[in-house]
Amino acid sequence: MLLIKNGRVIDPLSHLDQVMDLLIDEGKIIEMGHIEKDCETIDAKDMIVAPGLIDNHVHFRDPGLTYKEDIYTGCNAAKAGGFTTVVTMANTKPSVDCVEVLDELMKREKELDIHVLNTANVTLKMQGKELVDMEALKAHGAVGFTDDGIPIADINVMMEAMRCAKALDCPISLHEEDPALIGSAGINAGGIARQVGVKGASGLAEEVITARDCLLAKETGCRIDIQHISSGGTVDIVRFMKSQGADVWSEVTPQHFGYTEDLVLSQGALAKVNPPLRKEGDRLKIIEGLKDGTIDMIVTDHAPHSKEEKDKGILGGAPSGMIGLELSLAMGITHLVEKGHLSYMELLEKMTINPAKYYKLDAGYIAKDHIADIVIFDPKKQWVVTLDDFKGKSKNSPFVGEHLTGQVAYTICNGKIVYKKGS
Template sequence: MARLLIHGGTVINPATGLQKNLDVLVEGERVVALGSALSVPDALRVEATGCYVVPGLLDMHVHLRDPGFPDKETLKTGTQAAAAGGITRVVLMPNTRPVVDNLETLATVLDTAHRDGVVWVHTTAALTQGLAGLERTDMAGLAKAGAVAFTDDGKTVMDPVLLYEIFQTAAKLDVLIASHCEDHHLVQGGAMHRGEVSRLLGDVGIPALGEELVIARDLLFAADTGARLHIQHVSTARGVQLIREAKARGVRVTAEATPHHFSLTDAAVWTYGALAKVNPPLRPEADRVAVVAGLQDGTLDAIATDHAPHTLAEKRQGLTQAPFGFVGLETSVGLAFTHLVHTGKLSADQVIAKMTVAPAQILALPIPQLAVGAAADITVIDPDFEWTVDPGRFFSKAGHSPFAGAHLRGKAVATVVGGRLVYSEREGLRT
């Protein structure tokens, strides 16, 4: 049985509060020992001196475009990108072609992931058929078949009667609704945040109110039905405050922030154009600061990338015509450490918890652990590794990013999935 020794690092296990210099020995698919100066001559050795050794990271909001859009991404290339970013488990959104709104497509996604995936893959399923917002999906059947949450991500169910029925069903089944909050009537036609930069660029803009109205509505539905609600990619100060107040009232709500919403503002669109076009859009500095504050006080539970690849040709169509979204799997650790840890906003263990324990709890998945007997899904992070983002070196098919040229401090330097070293900074992918 293959053995792997991770030597010299600081083990951080957020689930138990452990933070100690320990070697980690992996045998097969399990962690079999934690100790000081372990000597295992026949083991593959990963040198982790100066690094954090943590449970494998979990990204709960990922678009891998498979099936349907192989020019943008596939389950193979997307999970390779995840491994290179230190992420051992991803949760897919259902806006593929065909949409994950039926048992057959869900099974196809999971089967393809099992065959081609480099990391573990879960998937969500749609709230409505075809993401059209008109007819409910079979939530009970899809949940039984493996869907870990339900979302029309990329779109919003605008019919309040239908949505209330969905919340009632979700409450009965105790399944999670993940909400993309966007009032289509208010945001139609905009390509970026409505504000000073959009006026200078001549774009009609997307008002913050379009996000906040839907957050408020969904919080009321969750409060009334008792359903579990997760607010995706929160981007506005008032949105953060609405969630904060709802939590104080006992509403069963969780929320996530993306690295781009805590590290960039709408000024990036002035510099990068459509490469920085994303939905919800990048907001002004006051909103960015509020998102960071939400991460600090626990209003925003998790960090998730909303990895959303598109081809460079699509992004070159210009701000108005280009699709929303950009990649994030390979930059999330660097952005989190650069903008949160090294600025003193959050500690390393807090950031790691928001990328491991918190998303697992939200999705009712097993809590990632780094302990004897635990599954050997492990990420090694060098908090002081300095690097410059070069999208041309991404494993994702989308070789572009608004972070191109950014100087970051902190990087995943080794990724272990199921006891196998699948990525190392020195050797690249090992699949």
């Protein structure tokens, strides 16, 4: 048995917000309230006890690119960030476009001590031309479909994919950047791009294809997720299409609600990410989208790259992407809660129950007789990010040296402590 004492329990599904104890046995919460029990105990006084965090958008680079990350090291990063469930993207090598690749991954994931779920590709080899066998991949355990990293340019292919996904009651998550409107990826088009010597990628590239796919989703009834929104115009489009009844969900990363393109000037290729960090006006619109519910989920888009790759620099062709699992909760507290934009309840809603609802998972909440997936964190702990805080293979974060508020103390999955700060 494990007893969590004196914690402020916050559950976004039931809207519970109360200091109480939780008793855990055989992987489940068996009692809630004031509990006295002689067993292993965590004193959570002055801490928040919440559902284990859920990240619907991570890259573990497994199979094929495991010099950057693999499912085991990716889980280490996730646990340190308070995540008990993550959903991996399918742009691996080979990509997850057939049941053989999916089955091999899922067999190894049974060894892990958190829940790792898998998407499969929408199109074969992510070429945007021919659909995968969606029915077979869902039957073998894929929770959804995505060609994340590459937009699907052919409207007929996209329409057929949505029809198939709708029939299977399975969502499609979409990376929305029209390559025809991108001069160069990873840096916002405009003054900063000119300063660093590249053409950049405009918000229009994201907005145009987002509008197209939202309209297709309304026509087909397919549930879609507009991934890692970066443009204020995209927020407006998603808000409108939701008002029209389209089953459109959306997500944002901490780097996009917390920072602007100016970060490129100080951090170079470490701040290069697809879609790029944009202007302050975009960031403020993203925050408004979080506040009014237009943006449903906060994700990390955890994207490991080796030091050698990032050291090539922007002009040398360094890849886009940054890691984020270990910092996500603290970023949310620092940039959203501490600044009065969201309450803890609202922040946790976007990091637990909403991601669970998107994939129709029985997860993301605290209740008696429910699985004990829990994060315990100190909401007032102030700390400075160091390289030692990153528990995966790669360290490609532009936020080393950043002062943050809020720190994970324990991560509990299936009733077992899988992470304890400092041990």
